[in-house]
Amino acid sequence: MAIIKWGRCLLSGDPDGIASQWLELRRDSGQARISSVVRLSQLSDTGQTITQYGKVIHFFVHEFRGTDQMLAYVQIYRTRDYSLEFGCSQPDKIIRVERQGPLEVVGITAIDEGVGIMNVADKEYILVRRQMFDTDDGETPGENA
Numbered sequence: 001m002a003i004i005k006w007g008r009c010l011l012s013g014d015p016d017g018i019a020s021q022w023l024e025l026r027r028d029s030g031q032a033r034i035s036s037v038v039r040l041s042q043l044s045d046t047g048q049t050i051t052q053y054g055k056v057i058h059f060f061v062h063e064f065r066g067t068d069q070m071l072a073y074v075q076i077y078r079t080r081d082y083s084l085e086f087g088c089s090q091p092d093k094i095i096r097v098e099r100q101g102p103l104e105v106v107g108i109t110a111i112d113e114g115v116g117i118m119n120v121a122d123k124e125y126i127l128v129r130r131q132m133f134d135t136d137d138g139e140t141p142g143e144n145a
Contacts, residue, residue: 005022005059005060006020006058006059006061006070007020007059009059009070009072009111011111011113011114017035018035018036018038018056018111018114019036019056020036020057020059020072021055021056021057021058021075022057022058036056037055037056037114037115037116037117038053038055038056038074038111038112038113038115039051039052039112039113039126039128040052040054040106040110041110041112042110051092051112052076052077053076053079053097053115054075054077054101054104055074055075055077056072056073056074057073057074057075057103059071059072059073059108060073070108071106071108072106072110073103073104073105074103074104074105074106076100076101076102076104077097077098077099077101078097078098078099078100079096079098079126080095081094082095082125083095092128094125094127094128095125095128096123096126097123097125113128
């Protein structure tokens with residue numbers, strides 16, 4: 001069984017490519033933008049959507065029952081939302097990384113977008129550029145535009 005490892009992934013609708021930590025470690029410059037931190041959504045056992053943040057260690061393709069599956073190996077972060085405390089009008093815009101959580105394998109369809117990360121006073125903050133909101137009819141704005 002062969003697994004093919006990938007360094008980058010371009011998500012549909014996200015203009016910025018997402019890199020893996022594996023690729024970022026191979027770069028020469030320490031000043032480059034970190035592009036391996038992502039927001040992802042998964043369904044819980046009860047059917048509710050869980051939003052998580054983490055760092056993509058690497059992307060890989062795995063063949064299962066004759067079908068190629070694009071997956072990501074992700075270090076999940078345990079986080080706390082500081083948006084309202086920092087004066088942001090929306091929740092889930094400024095999130096502090098409290099600690100690292102489990103390593104998980106997820107399908108890349110669970111990855112919603114790449115997010116920014118900023119270091120302040122030895123603390124890491126995730127900065128979410130966009131946030132998807134559902135409308136009253138259950139559709140995402142711009143979905144049928």
